[in-house]
Amino acid sequence: MDLWHCVYCSASAKETSNTELVTLLEECRTKNAKNGLTGILLYHKRSFFQVLEGDRTAVEALFDKIEVDPRHNRVIKIISEPIAARAFAKWTMGYPNIGFKELAEIPALNDFFMRGRSYLELGEGRAKALLAAFQEGRWRVSLR
Numbered sequence: 001m002d003l004w005h006c007v008y009c010s011a012s013a014k015e016t017s018n019t020e021l022v023t024l025l026e027e028c029r030t031k032n033a034k035n036g037l038t039g040i041l042l043y044h045k046r047s048f049f050q051v052l053e054g055d056r057t058a059v060e061a062l063f064d065k066i067e068v069d070p071r072h073n074r075v076i077k078i079i080s081e082p083i084a085a086r087a088f089a090k091w092t093m094g095y096p097n098i099g100f101k102e103l104a105e106i107p108a109l110n111d112f113f114m115r116g117r118s119y120l121e122l123g124e125g126r127a128k129a130l131l132a133a134f135q136e137g138r139w140r141v142s143l144r
């Protein structure tokens with residue numbers, strides 16, 4: 001397997017309710033389980049941040065679909081590269097059970113969140129810090 005991950009952010013087409021997020025997560029989890037994909041999805045200030053990991057072909061095929069999904073726009077691919085191992089092998093699509101307060105405690109992202117920024121303004125450096133917080137930091141335990 002050509003193990004790969006793709007990290008992107010996007011602007012939700014509208015304010016996404018909890019019910020809509022749960023429905024989206026269910027859809028993701030069912031399909032990802034079939035396609036051998038894992039990852040995490042975050043939602044904050046009308047923006048999404050998602051990590052997709054799995055076989056390169058499957059990751060890229062899914063990203064092509066996600067990019068044109070009308071539920072969001074301004075999809076920005078931040079990272080697309082090979083990985084040695086999955087960071088979220090246990091999660092067909094993990095979703096953190098935390099709020100703004102906890103996110104704002106992530107080292108290197110404190111100022112960013114306190115200034116009211118959305119994931120769209122993350123950039124590669126901060127995206128890596130966010131990824132690391134869920135990959136090996138204390139925020140990992142919040143993943144459901």
Ligand SMILES: Cc1cc2nc3c(=O)[nH]c(=O)nc-3n(C[C@H](O)[C@H](O)[C@H](O)COP(=O)(O)O)c2cc1C
Nearest residue numbers: 027028031032048050062065066067069071072093
């Ligand atoms: C923010 C966001 C994240 C998504 N994540 C996934 C995902 O992880 N897996 C997935 O299969 N579809 C995901 N989707 C849905 C896809 O865009 C697309 O609707 C779905 O894969 C359609 O699959 P099908 O055409 O093969 O039925 C996501 C959509 C949005 C808006």
